[in-house]
Amino acid sequence: AAGVIQSPRHLIKEKRETATLKCYPIPRHDTVYWYQQGPGQDPQFLISFYEKMQSDKGSIPDRFSAQQFSDYHSELNMSSLELGDSALYFCASSSSFGSVLSEQFFGPGTRLTVL
């Protein structure tokens, strides 16, 4: 079965650079979520999109922005990168069809290292 695809899997950037992470949800999933997991930490919810509209917002820094496109893929844009942005970034997707709340299927994550 198709899973959530994230690219790139690894990314190394310098401080103050920008980074773009991409997420391709499971086919026919209409909701996408972004999470940030620092070293030894639990995943922290950043933002979610349902049918291309922002659905919920968590602890996303103002330097970050995200959007969901017409094909339901999503991109997380991160500017003015800081050392503290080094983390594993997960994308998850779910379907609103049928059950009220289906489980979120997580991608393999993008490991961002800021030097």
Next chain:
Amino acid sequence: AQKVTQAQTEISVVEKEDVTLDCVYETRDTTYYLFWYKQPPSGELVFLIRRNSFDEQNEISGRYSWNFQKSTSSFNFTITASQVVDSAVYFCALSELPGTGGGADGLTFGKGTHLIIQP
């Protein structure tokens, strides 16, 4: 505000022992969902179970079982006859129902319990 507490930071047991991971949650909503995820050393998050707040029936899946008690706001996870491959960080998570506009809220995770199964 919602909160998930996993008081056990790390548990170490010998293979074949039973082990229970505790999860206590707080939410103002009467309708919510609880989850358990496994994160092995490779880093991916593996879905284990979802339980809604109206279903307090305990669930068993092979060596895994879950005990949901609304009266104590707990959703504990037991692994029977543990194996080395069970070694991972286990996260308990909570989600409230989406609004009428659709979509869904992000998950609130606990800090995780690092489970070490020694051979």
